[in-house]
Amino acid sequence: MKLVTYRCNVVAAARLGAIVNGLVVDLNALGQHAGHAIPDNMLDFIDLGPHAVKATTELLKYYADKWPSSCAIPLSNVKLLAPIPRPRKNIFGIGLNYVEHVEESSRSLDTAKDLPKQPVIFSKPPTTVIGPGDAIEHNEQITRQMDWEVELAVIIGQRAKGVTGEDALAHVFGYSVINDISARDNRRAGQWIYSKGQDTYAPFGPVIVTADEIPDPHNLNLGLKVNGVTKQQSNTRHLLFNIPTLIADISAGITLEPGDIIASGTPAGVGAGRTPQEWMWPGDVVEAYVEKIGELRNPIVAVGDEPRTGRNAQA
Numbered sequence: 001m002k003l004v005t006y007r008c009n010v011v012a013a014a015r016l017g018a019i020v021n022g023l024v025v026d027l028n029a030l031g032q033h034a035g036h037a038i039p040d041n042m043l044d045f046i047d048l049g050p051h052a053v054k055a056t057t058e059l060l061k062y063y064a065d066k067w068p069s070s071c072a073i074p075l076s077n078v079k080l081l082a083p084i085p086r087p088r089k090n091i092f093g094i095g096l097n098y099v100e101h102v103e104e105s106s107r108s109l110d111t112a113k114d115l116p117k118q119p120v121i122f123s124k125p126p127t128t129v130i131g132p133g134d135a136i137e138h139n140e141q142i143t144r145q146m147d148w149e150v151e152l153a154v155i156i157g158q159r160a161k162g163v164t165g166e167d168a169l170a171h172v173f174g175y176s177v178i179n180d181i182s183a184r185d186n187r188r189a190g191q192w193i194y195s196k197g198q199d200t201y202a203p204f205g206p207v208i209v210t211a212d213e214i215p216d217p218h219n220l221n222l223g224l225k226v227n228g229v230t231k232q233q234s235n236t237r238h239l240l241f242n243i244p245t246l247i248a249d250i251s252a253g254i255t256l257e258p259g260d261i262i263a264s265g266t267p268a269g270v271g272a273g274r275t276p277q278e279w280m281w282p283g284d285v286v287e288a289y290v291e292k293i294g295e296l297r298n299p300i301v302a303v304g305d306e307p308r309t310g311r312n313a314q315a
Helices: 027-034 042-047 050-063 099-108 165-171 243-251
Strands: 002-007 015-020 023-026 072-074 079-081 091-095 120-124 136-139 150-156 172-179 202-210 221-226 229-235 261-263 285-290 294-303
Touching: 002 042, 015 027, 015 050, 023 027, 027 050, 079 202, 150 221, 150 243, 150 285, 165 172, 165 243, 172 285, 172 294, 202 294, 243 261
Parallel strands: 091 261, 136 294
Antiparallel strands: 002 015, 002 079, 002 202, 015 023, 023 072, 091 120, 150 172, 150 261, 172 202, 221 229, 221 285, 285 294
């Protein structure tokens, strides 16, 4: 399934839906019609476990092309939000997880030249999360080095504590797209949370694709464009630490819970690694893409002092 969180209009409550043939099917409403209890929000649905995914998939197949009244709305008529608008806790970010990105970071960001021997883990607060089309806030009082990072997001579906790599994928609910926005000039004594944890710095979506539809998450093309120009292009087969390894490593010391999000790392092509370096400015538009999931498009807007305008304006 392709699951979304959506609103019918600006004052409507957020709802859980599934995209089917260009329509958004309201799962709570469909469940009520069919006599099944389906929550109206993503986190409660994830909490139900794998049986809910299977049962809901079967329900969608049964009602396909004969949707009950008021259960299905054209996708073009709704506003998509982040699939999980407010995560329960911080997003787990993974740094330096593609070999070529390790090399470019060592040149431009003073990180180590050697490949990490263990996953490099940081976090992004829930307040970083925004949805498709929402604005990324550029505060020139804080940063003049706003950068992009397309990443495959992994959403946990079952509690994971001390799991093995062999069992790890059984704990995954699904996958999405995340853009790990970073203020490169805001790193503090090697710590990344202020650089990566500012408000609006985690565009997320547009959908969560359930794990049954992506049996191999290690063969997905991903890429990113700024103002229509390709900046990143790679494949998840090039992850240094694959998804089972990440889940096993994190869960060895930190319990992963349903709804937790792991941003699995970005490939080469970030602005900091370019010659000359490139940054995002108000007026720019960034588009992150992962195969089988979709495209996440967000504009950059100014907050704080009078903004510079246009891509790569000189600091």
